[in-house]
Amino acid sequence: MDNLQEFRDPVNYDLEELPGSADRIAFMCKFALRSAGPVLDLACGTGIVSLPLALLGLPVTGVDLSEPMIAHARRKARALGTTATFLIDDMRTFAAPTSFTFIALSGNAFQALLTQPDQSKLLRVVADHLDERGQFIFETRNPTGTDLRDSRTEEPWFTYVNASGEEVKVSGTQSYDKGRQILTWTSYRRWSNDDGQQVRRSDIACRFTEVDELDALLATAGLRVTQRYGSWDYRPFTSCSEEIISVCERT
Ligand SMILES: C[S@@+](CC[C@H](N)C(=O)[O-])C[C@H]1O[C@@H](n2cnc3c(N)ncnc32)[C@H](O)[C@@H]1O
Structure with a gap:
């Protein structure tokens, strides 16, 4: 099955997703600003997170597998007059010559990786590109x-x-x-x-990945969770939370 079917119509994707994204964008902006950049937004889609970060003056690279999503992100960046770079690439194998002080992976894009080996590959890419004192923030829906x-x-x-x-x-x-x-x-x-x-x-x-399985995968990749939330408005994570939002650093 082509798992990118939902992403063939980026203009309407934005109309569906943007209204519910304000807290997530604010959360990412707060942490990314502290890091001062450069920022890597993995599975960036149309730039719902990347572009607000670029508008704050941070150097942003967005990476996504979907050509239509990246084309739309580039159009939006031009219209906004920002200098964000958008690349078509697979987050499991992405390689850049530099490291990043902030890495984002949101919109539950972690869940697009359908096996543990693929999740591990992605987390290894993150660990390899995260600055020594950088932060990686991602969310995944909580199975429970x-x-x-x-x-x-x-x-x-x-x-x-x-x-x-x-x-x-x-x-x-x-x-x-x-x-x-x-x-x-x-x-x-x-x-x-x-x-x-x-x-x-x-x-x-x-x-869907349980929190214990997630922590084991992160540890194997050389990452550890420093803060965990259950929603983008900073409610603490509980077993009933809808999301598992993890703020991670390198071990
Ligand atoms: C739900 S969207 C989230 C997009 C964006 N992060 C946002 O918040 O709007 C999931 C994105 O993951 C991308 N994606 C799925 N698998 C990918 C992979 N292996 N590498 C890079 N991007 C991928 C899809 O193309 C899609 O744009």
Whole structure:
């Protein structure tokens, strides 16, 4: 399965994601400013986090596997007059000649890595590129705080207004593979335009990692957690938190 199906329409991706991203952006800005840069934003998408950091005057490199997402990030950077660099690359194998004082990986992009070996490769890339006193911040949805049941009946999720001004109703189903710790969401976006009723289906698979497993992976990669939160508004992490937000340093 192509796991980038959700990222083929970057303009509407922003319209769906930006409204819920304010706390995450503020969190990242606070930590990145303290680090003074340079910043690496892994799986940066359309630059939802990278561009606010670049607007603060930090030197930012964004890396993403999706060509349409990077093309849109570059368009937005030009429109904003920032000098952020956006590269098409795989975060599991990314290599730069320099290190970074701040590395971000957000939008739950860690969960796009569907096996432990892939997660380990990514964390090794982070450790290799993190400055001696740099910080790495990432989040992953908390398995115990998430509805992981199989739900084959389509349920309404949310609505938004797309770039053409049409109301889009988003609904979907989900199925969980407990052995592989992978939840697959199938989304249906429905809207009407002059050509009639439209529907677009997309699938995305995400791996769910328990906090103990996560800490073991981080330790093996040479990283340790210095702060942990359950949401971007600094609520402490508990077993019921929706997110596992980790602030990490090199060991
Ligand atoms: C949910 S989006 C998050 C994007 C961005 N961080 C944000 O906050 O909006 C997940 C992103 O991960 C990217 N991605 C998935 N696998 C990747 C990989 N192996 N290397 C780099 N990017 C990847 C996708 O292309 C997509 O842009």
